[in-house]
Amino acid sequence: MSDDQISIFSTVVPLEEYSHTEILGDGPDPFQVAEHGMVWRPKDLHFGIRTEPDGRLVAHAGLVVLPVSIDGSPTELIGLGGVAVAADRRGHGLARTVVDGALAHARTLGPRFAILFCRPDKAELYARLGWRPVAGPVEVEQPTGPATMPLRTMWFPLHEGAQWPGGALQLHSLPM
Numbered sequence: 001m002s003d004d005q006i007s008i009f010s011t012v013v014p015l016e017e018y019s020h021t022e023i024l025g026d027g028p029d030p031f032q033v034a035e036h037g038m039v040w041r042p043k044d045l046h047f048g049i050r051t052e053p054d055g056r057l058v059a060h061a062g063l064v065v066l067p068v069s070i071d072g073s074p075t076e077l078i079g080l081g082g083v084a085v086a087a088d089r090r091g092h093g094l095a096r097t098v099v100d101g102a103l104a105h106a107r108t109l110g111p112r113f114a115i116l117f118c119r120p121d122k123a124e125l126y127a128r129l130g131w132r133p134v135a136g137p138v139e140v141e142q143p144t145g146p147a148t149m150p151l152r153t154m155w156f157p158l159h160e161g162a163q164w165p166g167g168a169l170q171l172h173s174l175p176m
Contacts, residue, residue: 011049012101015060018046022057023084030084032119036150039143041174043082047102049094058086059094061102064176065109071167078106078114078158079176096129103156112162117151117175131156132164140171149175 024030043062050057062082068075080102085094106114115134118126123133131154138149149171155164 012047012098012104013050014105015046015048015057018043018048018057018060018062018082020060020082020084023060023086031082033151038140038147038150039174040081041079041176043079043176045102045105046082047098047105049098049101056086058089059098060084061098062176063102063106063109065111066115066176067172069168069170069172070165073165074172076111077155078109078111080106080114080116080156081176083116095125099129103158107158112157112159113164114156114158115169116154116156117149118154120152123152123154126154129156134164134169135166136168138169138171140175141173146170 020030028034041064043064045063047061047063048057049059060082061080064079064081066077066079068077080099083095083099085098103114116126116131127133134153134155138153139146140149141147153169157163
């Protein structure tokens with residue numbers, strides 16, 4: 001794909017509606033996390049990249065404001081999730097573009113940090129995008145009660161100079 005072809009995908013727009021099937025198809029485990037048995041919270045805000053001129057959705061990232069406690073102190077974080085890039089468009093910077101676009105909006109929502117949960121094989125991608133690992137276990141809500149998140153948890157500063165406070169992270173909702 002040439003640079004000219006990539007530029008037609010570079011505009012991140014808010015989406016009124018979103019279904020992961022537009023990008024990932026309708027398989028039983030599109031994000032490859034079912035083995036962990038977690039119940040996930042839907043995202044409240046959706047951002048995507050569409051091709052021109054057909055309008056095909058080729059990348060997505062979703063956001064949700066999360067109630068959490070960090071070392072026992074209640075606060076809010078922005079949860080980033082549902083990041084997806086169409087298989088035929090991977091390797092061209094669309095993940096970076098759609099995540100950056102979603103984070104630009106996240107900065108307007110107030111919380112100082114964003115978090116995400118990812119499979120270990122995706123942690124390097126997010127590290128290249130500036131995300132950092134959260135040390136220690138993370139507790140999340142599940143229908144059966146609190147559970148330890150089995151996936152990697154990473155954080156991102158949404159504002160200049162924001163430093164992760166450290167301590168135990170407890171999500172007071174389903175994970176996103």
